[in-house]
Amino acid sequence: MKTPQLPPLIIKKSPSAFYVYTYKNKWDPEKKRSYRASFKKVGTVTSGEKEGRIRWDDHFLAERPELRDFICERKGKDYVFTPMNEGGFTLSQAMEVKQLHAGATWALDQLVVQSPIGEALKTAFPQRRDYLKVLSIAYFIILNQDNNISKYPTFAEATRLPWGASLHPSSIGRIFRKIKKQQIEKYFSALQEGLIEQKREVGDDDKPGLTHIIFNETSLTH
Known part of the structure; x- marks a missing residue:
């Protein structure tokens, strides 16, 4: 099973949770560098911390249905995917x-x-x-x-x-x-x-x- 590819993501903290956003860069001709110009929320870190399991928003899953077949966890700056079986369990969860x-x-x-x-x-x-x-x-x-x-x-x-x-x-x-x-x-x-x-x-x-x-x-x- 091929591991999904994610777009560039960033974590933002709100008073109640950590949310996952995609973003687009825009070029600043005066400073001659790009900056993050627009953000779109695509998920939530369910642990309440920066690291943990990601619950993707429905609109993002509709765009990337392959994500439904994996559990995704944020570990450090990486997003780690674990395939699920037919019942929605990973192998370790099944054990x-x-x-x-x-x-x-x-x-x-x-x-x-x-x-x-x-x-x-x-x-x-x-x-x-x-x-x-x-x-x-x-x-x-x-x-x-x-x-x-x-x-x-x-x-x-x-x-x-x-x-x-x-x-x-x-x-x-x-x-x-x-x-x-x-x-x-x-x-x-x-x-x-x-x-x-x-x-x-x-x-x-x-x-x-x-x-x-x-x-x-x-x-x-x-």
Whole structure:
């Protein structure tokens, strides 16, 4: 996997955070030297310090979609990229996943694996692995009495989720705002077909579908 190339960047401190900016130089004919004339914010250092993981702004990711496949950290003056796997984890994070609070999500994982939920989500939300993000947000909604989405980052830091990368509350809002009616219909259609096929295979058409309990009134309707 080819490491992304970044434009010239500079870190600027605000009262509450360190932000990452691109800039353009302009030539000063009198002083006969160039200077930084314009700046554009493209990300935030999530550690609150000059060094740490970078959360790129959506407009910058739209311009450089290859950045979605990497975790980027600022170390000294360098920007270090680590490839992510399908679940949004780096290899080292995957090795450490056993340390996360995974008991409750493990149970949900088993339900997803043993049901058509995963394939139905993948059919309806294939873009940018959104199906993993939707599933992770659904886990949060199911496992928390307080569904205040601003608490998702804290929950995700201590919980093993299908999508292991960071999701900011504003990003979560955008994920749900861009869900179209056709995608929801495609999801439920694929889910229903999967359930029918699954029940046909086991010869049991009378059991209620537990998968509807999880997604009918939670993730896709919030």
